[in-house]
Amino acid sequence: MRLVSINNCESGMVLAKPIYNEDARLLLNVGTTLTEAHINRIKKRIAFIYIKSEMTDDIIQVNDDIPYELRTKTIASISNVFSTIRNKPTNKVAITNRLSNFRSLKETFSNVVHELQRSSDHLNLISHLQINNDSMFEHSLNTSLYSLSIGRILGIPEKSLHILGLGALFHDIGKLQLPKSLLSKTDLTDEEKQVKRSHTEIGFEMLRKESELHLLVAHCAYQHHENVDGSGYPRGLKKNEIHQFARIITVAEKFDQLIREKAMLPHEAMEVLYGYCYIRYDIEIIDAFKKAVAIFPIGVTVTLSTGEQGVVIGYNQAYPQRPKVRIFRGKDGKKLSISEFYDIDLLTDLTTMIVKCDAIIERKTKVIK
Structure with missing residues (x-):
């Protein structure tokens, strides 16, 4: 495969x-x-x-951490709930539908948490990019899955994982009250930046009044842009003043942004996170994230700095950015026959790097904001 x-x-x-x-x-x-x-x-x-591929069918077993049907059902549930939160119901029927949407999402999300809890594999990062969809709902679910994986490594109990996961799902909900033109704009004035930043407070106010949600879910929306050195917003909180769940979500949502919007390779995005540890992010949480995920999952096609092209056939737990690769196209670009395939372990061949990942369609200009 x-x-x-x-x-x-x-x-x-x-x-x-x-x-x-x-x-x-x-x-x-x-x-x-x-x-x-x-x-x-x-x-x-x-x-x-x-x-299907003859070069890897003998060794590869690729499992989705979240079944595709469950993933799409969860995204649909998120969309329904976001819609009902944005358009506050006033009549009895609308209020009943609103409660039904919330309960449906919580039930569906419980299945997501269960699937992740029963899996012994690393979270497959790239499997979350299959649909060409840049919606807030995809970003919310990805952020939630990454947060749950971090939480599992940190030993957070399952009951609390539900709260963490829902906090991650709703972390950006305040943006629903902002103009779409503002959200897509890159060159913001100081005044526009302040308006955009207000989504944390707006989200908190929206969520704290929801009887179906734990109050901590609202605090996740409120604090997910706080930085461990106190340079974040809205309150300039420092490390332990920021709830652990918010510190987890800020790492998870930034990683998803770097992968989806900046089209970075997974190990490049991880390096960016490490570059901001002790400033924006908690080093303990980044370390847990690194342990939780398969940066280059088995089966993904990569191009090496030598010009060779191959498929990842295994990875080293301690150094997931240095996987084992089976080469099917040589340095000269010529496709090899099955008998000519050979393997490279990037953990021992330290001069060779992965420069392209086939799951990342376009390499965009990388601007970190």
């Missing part, structure tokens, strides 16, 4: 995992031989796919 960008798919490739749309409806099943029509049909909604 091999993970490839939809932009690098070719006719004749055979699907190793099913493809679903945003509503969890099956588009193409396992065993489908791709045609140009198939590829063009799914290109706008899918970022990458798993295909």
